[in-house]
Amino acid sequence: MSHRATLIDGRLVSSDAVLEVSGVTREVTLPDGETLRILRGVDLRVGAGERIAVLGRSGAGKTTLLNLLGLIDRPTSGSIRFRGRDSAGLSQASLARLRGRSVGFVFQQFNLLEGRTAHENVVMPLLYGSPGQFWSRDKLAREMLAEVGLGDRGDQLPRQLSGGEQQRVATARALVRRPALILADEPTGALDVGTGNAVMDLLARMSRETGAALVTITHDLQVAATAERIVMLQDGVLRECTLDEAEAALRSDAVRGASRREVHA
Numbered sequence: 001m002s003h004r005a006t007l008i009d010g011r012l013v014s015s016d017a018v019l020e021v022s023g024v025t026r027e028v029t030l031p032d033g034e035t036l037r038i039l040r041g042v043d044l045r046v047g048a049g050e051r052i053a054v055l056g057r058s059g060a061g062k063t064t065l066l067n068l069l070g071l072i073d074r075p076t077s078g079s080i081r082f083r084g085r086d087s088a089g090l091s092q093a094s095l096a097r098l099r100g101r102s103v104g105f106v107f108q109q110f111n112l113l114e115g116r117t118a119h120e121n122v123v124m125p126l127l128y129g130s131p132g133q134f135w136s137r138d139k140l141a142r143e144m145l146a147e148v149g150l151g152d153r154g155d156q157l158p159r160q161l162s163g164g165e166q167q168r169v170a171t172a173r174a175l176v177r178r179p180a181l182i183l184a185d186e187p188t189g190a191l192d193v194g195t196g197n198a199v200m201d202l203l204a205r206m207s208r209e210t211g212a213a214l215v216t217i218t219h220d221l222q223v224a225a226t227a228e229r230i231v232m233l234q235d236g237v238l239r240e241c242t243l244d245e246a247e248a249a250l251r252s253d254a255v256r257g258a259s260r261r262e263v264h265a
């Protein structure tokens with residue numbers, strides 16, 4: 001395999017693709033037998049260390065796309081290559097292993113285990129890691145918590161932490177196995193603006209330091225502005241755009257949505 005490299009923030013990083021998504025569709029059958037075509041031919045290439053925002057209005061299919069990128073669901077048609085491997089050829093068990101090893105998820109609602117301390121939450125993925133990760137789990141979790149600025153909070157339960165701190169624990173948990181891809185689904189959705197900005201800064205820093213690609217799903221233009229590339233999910237397809245174009249598209253979507261509601265009223 002050839003290895004290409006590119007300069008990002010003054011660092012030389014591999015530009016081999018982490019994800020290559022091509023012609024991906026996703027359809028679901030509704031209870032009345034109708035087919036809902038959520039994704040209609042999505043193409044996307046994500047390089048190592050790249051930071052991409054996927055913008056789209058509510059209901060555009062962002063979570064559906066995230067579940068495909070994260071190897072949770074399979075596309076109806078089209079292909080998803082993860083670090084050069086076609087995911088279609090992998091069994092459910094192989095997909096789960098690849099996902100555990102290579103993808104870190106950060107969700108809007110943090111999804112921490114409530115009865116476990118911050119440290120125990122970060123240790124959790126290491127229980128399924130390589131033998132090296134398993135045996136060094138306490139040390140690795142401590143180091144990771146320190147990296148997100150919570151080195152002295154490991155013994156606390158999620159409810160004893162603020163929303164921003166909980167999201168930092170969730171970020172530490174997502175990154176502790178050093179995934180090639182971080183998928184963040186509305187990571188600032190439950191946070192105030194200042195805390196949300198701090199979480200986006202943290203995700204960007206971790207992506208820079210570990211070389212992980214960061215794909216952030218959001219409907220928030222301010223969050224999208226922190227990415228290197230913006231893609232807009234609209235009418236079931238992705239297209240690359242500038243922040244201004246994304247803003248205009250979201251505005252016209254909102255107007256279309258409002259006029260549809262007027263027609264239905």
Ligand SMILES: Nc1ncnc2c1ncn2[C@@H]1O[C@H](COP(=O)(O)OP(=O)(O)OP(=O)(O)O)[C@@H](O)[C@H]1O
Nearest residue numbers: 028036038056057058059060061062063064065219
């Ligand atoms: N399994 C399913 N069965 C029926 N409809 C579905 C299913 N999954 C998704 N949908 C529909 O597909 C559309 C896209 O859903 P999705 O959750 O991906 O959107 P989204 O962009 O993440 O929205 P939001 O920003 O509101 O979370 C929605 O209209 C949703 O109701």
